[in-house]
Amino acid sequence: MLDYISGVITFSLIYVIATVGLAIFTGFTGLFSLGHAAFFAIGAYTAAILTYFYDVNFWLALAAGGAMSGLVGFIIGYPTLKAKLRSDYFAIATLGFGEAIRVLLENLDITQGARGLPGIAAETTLPVTLAVAVLTIWVARNFVSSRQGRAAIAVREDFVAAEMMGIDLFAVRLRSLIFSAVCGGVAGGLFAHYVAFIQPSMFTAYLSTQLTAGVVAGGMGSITGPVLAAVIFVALPEMLRVANIWRLVAYGLLLVGIMIFRPQGLFGYQEITWRSCRNFWKRLTGSRAEPAKGGQG
Amino acid sequence: MNLLELNGVTKRFGGITACKEISFGIAPGQIMGLIGPNGAGKTTAFNLITGVYDLTGGTILLEGKPIQGARPDEIVQWGVARTFQNIRLFRNLSVLDNVCIAADLHETYSLSAALLRLPQVSRRERAIREQAMEYLAAVGLEERAALRADSLPYGLQRKLEIARALALKPRLLLLDEPAAGMNPEESLDLARLIRRIHEEYQLTTLLIEHHMDVVMALCEKIFVMNFGVRLAEGTAEEIQTNPDVLKAYLGEGYKRAGN
Numbered sequence: 001m002l003d004y005i006s007g008v009i010t011f012s013l014i015y016v017i018a019t020v021g022l023a024i025f026t027g028f029t030g031l032f033s034l035g036h037a038a039f040f041a042i043g044a045y046t047a048a049i050l051t052y053f054y055d056v057n058f059w060l061a062l063a064a065g066g067a068m069s070g071l072v073g074f075i076i077g078y079p080t081l082k083a084k085l086r087s088d089y090f091a092i093a094t095l096g097f098g099e100a101i102r103v104l105l106e107n108l109d110i111t112q113g114a115r116g117l118p119g120i121a122a123e124t125t126l127p128v129t130l131a132v133a134v135l136t137i138w139v140a141r142n143f144v145s146s147r148q149g150r151a152a153i154a155v156r157e158d159f160v161a162a163e164m165m166g167i168d169l170f171a172v173r174l175r176s177l178i179f180s181a182v183c184g185g186v187a188g189g190l191f192a193h194y195v196a197f198i199q200p201s202m203f204t205a206y207l208s209t210q211l212t213a214g215v216v217a218g219g220m221g222s223i224t225g226p227v228l229a230a231v232i233f234v235a236l237p238e239m240l241r242v243a244n245i246w247r248l249v250a251y252g253l254l255l256v257g258i259m260i261f262r263p264q265g266l267f268g269y270q271e272i273t274w275r276s277c278r279n280f281w282k283r284l285t286g287s288r289a290e291p292a293k294g295g296q297g
Numbered sequence: 298m299n300l301l302e303l304n305g306v307t308k309r310f311g312g313i314t315a316c317k318e319i320s321f322g323i324a325p326g327q328i329m330g331l332i333g334p335n336g337a338g339k340t341t342a343f344n345l346i347t348g349v350y351d352l353t354g355g356t357i358l359l360e361g362k363p364i365q366g367a368r369p370d371e372i373v374q375w376g377v378a379r380t381f382q383n384i385r386l387f388r389n390l391s392v393l394d395n396v397c398i399a400a401d402l403h404e405t406y407s408l409s410a411a412l413l414r415l416p417q418v419s420r421r422e423r424a425i426r427e428q429a430m431e432y433l434a435a436v437g438l439e440e441r442a443a444l445r446a447d448s449l450p451y452g453l454q455r456k457l458e459i460a461r462a463l464a465l466k467p468r469l470l471l472l473d474e475p476a477a478g479m480n481p482e483e484s485l486d487l488a489r490l491i492r493r494i495h496e497e498y499q500l501t502t503l504l505i506e507h508h509m510d511v512v513m514a515l516c517e518k519i520f521v522m523n524f525g526v527r528l529a530e531g532t533a534e535e536i537q538t539n540p541d542v543l544k545a546y547l548g549e550g551y552k553r554a555g556n
Contacts, residue, residue, distance in 0.1 A: 139412050146411030146418060147401040147425070154398045157387040164347065164385075166373035166402040166465060175408070221389075269389060 019230040021183020029176040030156030035098025041203035043185025044192035069185025116199025124194035219265030224272035306355035330516035378467035388447035396429035399464035
């Protein structure tokens with residue numbers, strides 16, 4: 001039982017890492033991606049191949065997975081972002097990219113095609129994942145509160161005005177894409193060494209959608225929101241496993257409900273901080289006497 | 298040498314010529330007005346100067362160096378800042394953050410330092426905020442720094458746009474109808490503000506405006522456009538008595554009504 005719980009937590013944290021990366025890209029820079037599973041897959045395969053065939057150290061392999069994903073992010077981002085593909089067009093480009101990577105993985109020799117890689121060393125443990133997740137969140141938070149992060153937010157808010165603030169749209173968007181790709185790659189590497197078996201069909205558009213849904217449901221412009229959403233989205237279907245196929249219905253309902261009642265996401269632009277928790281607690285305990293505020297979801 | 302020089306600047310959108318053979322120059326330290334009826338091509342001229350549109354023909358020189366074909370953000374880095382006719386603030390962000398984003402232009406700490414949040418980054422961040430507060434104080438918005446930008450009343454949003462442009466430390470400031478939607482009293486108040494920051498920050502200013510009292514009070518030189526072409530050019534005096542300008546824009550009754 002304890003194993004099971006720690007497994008679910010590890011799994012959630014792996015998602016958290018990828019989701020935080022995507023939060024920087026989608027939530028803070030304002031571009032949508034429907035192909036981030038590809039970065040997850042690239043990280044997973046790079047790291048797995050390195051430990052499986054070449055006996056590379058796990059941590060080195062993990063870093064290599066992140067680096068490889070970042071490099072691919074650069075290669076795919078350079079032409080699409082340079083051409084100023086925006087919003088829906090860019091999303092469709094990433095959708096194609098995601099599928100292309102999957103097909104590539106199915107046909108390469110080194111990835112052993114659709115058979116996948118069985119028997120990868122199970123190096124990913126809860127403490128390892130937790131450490132990487134905390135590091136990722138810390139770095140993401142630092143980014144958001146820096147001048148580079150503000151530039152990304154400016155691009156999301158109004159890219160014409162941002163350009164008039166001397167911000168290079170291309171550089172900002174590419175930087176965010178690479179950041180999210182590296183996070184996705186590291187998460188993929190952890191994933192591969194946790195489940196010990198990977199095959200291309202694990203990294204479909206379903207995974208991409210799930211990651212993007214986590215960011216949107218958690219709140220565009222928040223880091224803690226998507227973190228919480230990622231945990232809910234992984235843990236909830238796990239816990240509902242007893243309900244069999246209905247769990248996917250519940251998952252869908254949850255998403256629809258969030259979009260109807262909290263279109264800005266669970267946390268909107270807010271972060272979960274000690275102060276916001278305290279305020280929330282005060283509202284819960286002491287707000288009886290006060291008139292209820294309208295529009296609070 | 299003129300700070301900004303337009304030579305035969307032309308812009309066509311399909312069959313429509315929005316700007317045709319526009320040529321003028323602004324000397325350093327000058328306040329110049331760009332006026333004309335709606336649709337005359339004034340904002341298009343701004344968009345050409347700031348690199349939002351590519352030119353169809355002609356050249357634009359900033360301190361003698363051609364800037365046409367450069368990206369908008371490069372032109373900003375070379376010292377040109379602007380405000381927008383239809384206010385373009387970062388509406389969901391705080392008043393202070395709006396100005397911080399502009400002040401970031403001259404900040405240099407590296408991405409790796411930012412990601413690791415080295416102590417120098419926190420120090421520099423404090424300095425940026427202090428600097429931004431100074432620019433807010435220059436337009437009288439320092440008490441509203443923590444508010445969301447879109448919660449400000451219209452007139453103050455325009456002032457925030459000016460503060461944001463100032464934080465870019467420009468040499469050339471382009472103001473696109475800063476007094477739009479203001480009553481005569483407010484617009485004269487704004488004219489005083491523009492005059493003050495123009496002198497305090499040693500700017501060169503190019504101003505699009507429909508409030509003639511603002512234009513006449515501020516501008517040493519005025520360029521009049523109509524249907525994308527030059528209609529007239531001269532001092533406030535000359536423009537107010539120019540029969541073409543009276544007919545096309547100011548109205549025949551302007552002189553009598555104005556004085």
